[in-house]
Amino acid sequence: MQLSREALLRAYRQMKVIREFEERLHVDIQTGEIAGFTHLYCGQEAVAVGVCEHLSVEDKIVSTHRGHGHCLAKGCDVNGMMKEIWGSREGLCKGKGGSMHIADVDKGMLGANGIVGAGSPIGVGAGIACKIDGKGHVAITFSGDGACNQGTTFEAMNMAVVTKAATIFVFENNHYSEHTGFEYAVGTQKDIASRAEAFGMKVWRGDGTDFFSVFETMREVLEYVRVPGNGPAAVEFDTERFFGHFEGDPQRYRGPGELDRIREFRDCLKNFRKSVTDAGVLEHADLDALDTEVLAEIEESVRQAKAADRPTAEDVLTDVYISY
Ligand SMILES: Cc1ncc(C[n+]2csc(CCOP(=O)(O)OP(=O)(O)O)c2C)c(N)n1
Helix, strand or coil: CCCCHHHHHHHHHHHHHHHHHHHHHHHHHHHCCCCCCCCCCCCCHHHHHHHHCCCCCCCEEECCCCCHHHHHHCCCCHHHHHHHHCCCCCCCCCCCCCCCCCCEHHHCECCCCCCCCCHHHHHHHHHHHHHHHCCCCCEEEEEECCHHHCHHHHHHHHHHHHHCCCEEEEEEECCEECCEEHHHHCCCCCCCHHHHHHCCCEEEEEECCCHHHHHHHHHHHHHHHCCCCCCCEEEEEECCCCCCCCCCCCCCCCCCCHHHHHHHHCCHHHHHHHHHHHCCCCCHHHHHHHHHHHHHHHHHHHHHHHHCCCCCHHHHHCCCCCCC
């Protein structure tokens, strides 16, 4: 564990912000005040944070329908995010993106996406731009195990190899595509990374419930892809989602005790806490203090979101077309 104390505290804080943001949405969605479809990222925090902690604002990411964690890890404003999901005109995208279509181009966050597999081609375009730029910046495209079965993903992987795009395909294998198990739905070798390998990419694999595994793996992947001319790479992280596919999903497809087991043994926040306290680099009290701070921050973001202005009828006619 070679990270400084400051870097460790920052990583924990980032994961905790995502965890509490999502746990709070899980509660608040029950009231019906938050409109639209919401897919929570709880359980997968180590992936978003372990990836994004390596990135600068010039590096781009492309997200999925389960995108809150990616946005927060890339530096999107917590209050702006909460207001966006609450549908306020003060939100990050003026309440017009909502949970599934948040973007913040100034932060290098090119957008969440409601269409499964649609992020990969965007990530290739951004990766080609990074390559042309020649400054060693990269584009990361996040996809789930379900998205790995989409034709768009295959086409994007081939295009990335052919064009030597500075794109990294990060596959988050949380074992479910909606309600369909990975074991059933993925035919080839039960492994996503080997598919990417077949397209001619260097691939890596890591434990997505362990921040240190993600962080170290990404260090290697980025070292490779940041070298102009090396082209793309893919990495598969084995991870877990704690909630249903969408909010309201009763999860009857889960095995008995499955959720209890993953919350007990595959929780990236618990695993992080154990690693750093066992190694004596941080104290429980350091982390407890951050927990308190983050809870207050989330509470404040909800207060602001509830009080924020809602869109007006005139707002329907603005931002219909955007020119860059
Ligand atoms: C092209 C397309 N097909 C189907 C859907 C419906 N759909 C939404 S999410 C999802 C499953 C995605 O699973 P995965 O890629 O593993 O991501 P996860 O939900 O596990 O994060 C499906 C089939 C969609 N939104 N877009």
